[in-house]
Amino acid sequence: MFNIIVPIDFSDTSVTALRYGCYLADVTGYDLEAIHVHDGYDGDAGLVIKKGSARIRSRVRERLEVFVAQHADQATFAGSHDNSDVLPFIKCREVVGMAVDQLVKLSKYEDTALMVMGGVDSGISSPVTPYFASVAKEVVTLAGCPVLLIPPHTGAPDIKHAAIAFDEVSTLVGLSEQSEFLREALTPTMHFTHVLYREEESEELMELGLLRKMLNNDFPDYEVEFDLLPSGNVTKALVKYSREGNIDLLILGRRQSKGFLTKLLVKSETPDIVELCNIPTLVIPLGE
Numbered sequence: 001m002f003n004i005i006v007p008i009d010f011s012d013t014s015v016t017a018l019r020y021g022c023y024l025a026d027v028t029g030y031d032l033e034a035i036h037v038h039d040g041y042d043g044d045a046g047l048v049i050k051k052g053s054a055r056i057r058s059r060v061r062e063r064l065e066v067f068v069a070q071h072a073d074q075a076t077f078a079g080s081h082d083n084s085d086v087l088p089f090i091k092c093r094e095v096v097g098m099a100v101d102q103l104v105k106l107s108k109y110e111d112t113a114l115m116v117m118g119g120v121d122s123g124i125s126s127p128v129t130p131y132f133a134s135v136a137k138e139v140v141t142l143a144g145c146p147v148l149l150i151p152p153h154t155g156a157p158d159i160k161h162a163a164i165a166f167d168e169v170s171t172l173v174g175l176s177e178q179s180e181f182l183r184e185a186l187t188p189t190m191h192f193t194h195v196l197y198r199e200e201e202s203e204e205l206m207e208l209g210l211l212r213k214m215l216n217n218d219f220p221d222y223e224v225e226f227d228l229l230p231s232g233n234v235t236k237a238l239v240k241y242s243r244e245g246n247i248d249l250l251i252l253g254r255r256q257s258k259g260f261l262t263k264l265l266v267k268s269e270t271p272d273i274v275e276l277c278n279i280p281t282l283v284i285p286l287g288e
Contacts (some may be wrong), residue, residue: 017073020280023157027186114147149274242279250281
């Protein structure tokens with residue numbers, strides 16, 4: 001059975017991420033696991049207890065279970081259950097270690113299908129900080145599985161329109177394949193979104209490649225709408241599109257080549273778009 005992992009730091013953004021995790025576990029049928037990574041202490045300065053002791057871990061786990069019980073109630077599951085239904089099981093786990101290291105490790109397990117994150121960091125929100133704190137931003141650049149980032153104040157989970165942003169045909173195909181499990185579960189209206197190249201020749205080559213792919217491989221095998229955005233700064237174009245368009249989920253890719261994070265979208269970087277986007281954003285790792 002595949003798992004959806006939701007890191008919890010007891011902040012308001014964790015509440016939103018947990019609700020999205022429950023929503024997606026419900027529609028996919030995957031298991032859900034709430035994870036809290038901590039330093040082995042529980043913040044009580046008046047106690048001198050060995051780091052990572054059973055007592056500490058028990059107290060942290062209890063706090064996590066209470067948090068999940070409070071925020072993953074029946075209404076969380078998209079209103080699809082009544083009082084006679086048995087709600088999907090949510091496993092709670094506390095882990096001692098560095099947050100980024102432990103979450104990246106979990107993301108690379110074969111049974112991890114998805115990680116859903118809010119602005120995970122210290123658990124203290126601030127109106128002057130970006131949508132996603134340091135932990136979330138680092139995890140999204142290193143994770144071995146797709147990572148869904150949920151901005152604060154997103155509201156109740158309801159994904160009706162999803163857009164795959166792409167620069168090249170290979171990118172589009174890869175993102176379509178890797179997001180298939182969510183597309184089939186959510187059945188949203190799908191959009192293929194492309195910021196036009198400044199160079200006409202490059203644009204013509206990309207469009208020709210896409211046409212060949214569609215004709216020779218019956219791609220895509222589902223209905224889709226094409227959204228072509230004016231040429232210019234890709235980050236600004238996609239952020240504006242996410243804020244002004246009728247889109248509930250933006251799907252981006254991340255490539256890693258020779259140990260360095262490479263730019264996936266022309267003259268832009270996925271992390272920049274993620275930080276400024278105000279709708280849920282799915283970042284999918286792709287091959288070199």
